[in-house]
Amino acid sequence: MTIASALAVYFVIWWTVLFAVLPFGVRSQADAGEVTQGTEPGAPAMPGLLRKAAITSVIAAIVFGIVWYVWANFDL
Template structure:
């Protein structure tokens, strides 16, 4: 797998992992009972985006490593 291919797989994996972890642990403002003026009551009270970005990065590294473990031997076998 080339460097560019690895970066592409990492970026796609990162977005997929982010969308997986995004809804985890989210509480709506209506659940806390405090709805600031001008906001949607279903909006997250505390989205924890930095924490979720870290988890998405860890997941993307794991997915990229698994893809590399699978793809590199296949490329060597088929001579590409």
């Protein structure tokens, strides 16, 4: 696997994991009881994107490690 293809695979894995992680722990403004005027009540009160990006990076690195191991050690 070349560096370019490894980066491409990691990029795809990272985005896939991000979309899986985004809904965890989200409370809407309506649930929190503090709806900001002019916004949708279903919008997240505190999305925590930096924390989710860090979690996504760790999970994506683990998944990429598994993909790389299978790619390198098995004739697929």
